[in-house]
Amino acid sequence: MATGDTAEAEKKQPWCSLPEPDVRDGKAKQLVLDTLNKDVMKKVDFYISGLKFGCNPESLKQVKLRVQFDDIRVYERNGTAAWAMSMMGIIDLPSDAAYFRNHDLMVIKAASNDIYHQAIIVHECTHAMLDMFGSKGSPLKVTTARSEAMAYIAQAVFAKASYAAIGFPDKAIIFEDSSDTFLQQVFDKAWEIAGKILGGSKRVDDTDLTTLLGLIPKTKTYMNKPTFIEFNGIALRPASCS
Numbered sequence: 001m002a003t004g005d006t007a008e009a010e011k012k013q014p015w016c017s018l019p020e021p022d023v024r025d026g027k028a029k030q031l032v033l034d035t036l037n038k039d040v041m042k043k044v045d046f047y048i049s050g051l052k053f054g055c056n057p058e059s060l061k062q063v064k065l066r067v068q069f070d071d072i073r074v075y076e077r078n079g080t081a082a083w084a085m086s087m088m089g090i091i092d093l094p095s096d097a098a099y100f101r102n103h104d105l106m107v108i109k110a111a112s113n114d115i116y117h118q119a120i121i122v123h124e125c126t127h128a129m130l131d132m133f134g135s136k137g138s139p140l141k142v143t144t145a146r147s148e149a150m151a152y153i154a155q156a157v158f159a160k161a162s163y164a165a166i167g168f169p170d171k172a173i174i175f176e177d178s179s180d181t182f183l184q185q186v187f188d189k190a191w192e193i194a195g196k197i198l199g200g201s202k203r204v205d206d207t208d209l210t211t212l213l214g215l216i217p218k219t220k221t222y223m224n225k226p227t228f229i230e231f232n233g234i235a236l237r238p239a240s241c242s
Contacts (some may be wrong), residue, residue: 016241018087018105024079028110029067032074035118036064036125040161044122044154046197048204050146053133055126055154063128067106070237072128076110096120099127104234119159126151127231134231144225145216149209152186152216156194164198182219189215 021029035041047054066072075081077097088103097108097120106124109117130147134140163169189212193204216222 016238018073018084018103019080021073021075022079024076024110025074025081028076028079028108029074031110031113031118032067032106032108032121032125033064035121036060036067038118038162040158040165041122043161043198044157046153046157046202046204048146048150048153048209049206051142051150054202055129055150059129059132060122060125062132063125066128066132066234067125071234072104072106074106074108077107078109078111081107097124099124099131101127101131101229101231104128104131115159115162118162119155122158123151123155126154128234131231131234135233139230139232141228141230143213143227144222144229145213147229148186148216148222149190149212152190152212153193153197153204156187156190157197160191160194161198180220182215183221186212186215186219 041060042057044060045054045056047056053059063072067074075084084105085107088100088105090100096112096117097106099106106128108121108124127147130140130142130150160169189208193208193212196205196208217225
């Protein structure tokens with residue numbers, strides 16, 4: 001990735017430093033907006049210790065607005081994403097979805113419009129929500145585990161509430177990467193926590209949270225990630241790229 005002045009310019013104007021979206025990217029953006037517009041988003045409302053704010057409908061509504069007005073750019077994984085990520089110095093495309101906090105960029109699979117993949121969008125939107133609470137001058141510094149814990153809980157609440165709405169309240173979620181047993185344990189714990197949230201307990205129990213925080217660094221996905229990450233805000237889309 002770029003460093004120094006270039007990195008600062010990309011943070012100020014990520015829209016101008018990345019390629020124009022194509023039709024597939026437009027569909028991906030619409031899927032994000034449609035997901036965030038669902039009634040079950042009202043149930044994604046909780047907080048965890050160690051953060052001064054919670055994950056709630058109002059904050060996620062702000063994420064929706066930032067996507068709607070293109071402050072957060074959305075690429076479809078099989079659309080412009082590969083080109084954009086190569087420009088960012090990232091070789092591997094995400095298997096399902098990712099949010100790149102230094103570029104205010106979300107990559108998703110627009111072709112997969114089911115509860116499983118909609119819940120993954122909610123996961124990435126939770127990371128974007130955390131990004132909103134930071135700024136370049138005062139970044140929000142959190143542990144990778146805590147950031148992922150909040151995102152997995154939001155994902156689980158959305159999925160569990162969505163399945164319940166169509167008559168499958170106890171439907172299990174099996175990750176597509178079944179080889180990562182710890183990742184499945186992460187979601188199983190998040191699923192258990194989601195049940196308590198949907199039962200009326202907005203504050204995540206500290207014992208449950210400690211278990212979840214302990215599982216996340218053991219997964220293949222997160223074992224080599226830095227302990228701390230910084231969210232440095234979402235830049236407004238510039239009026240002009242000239």
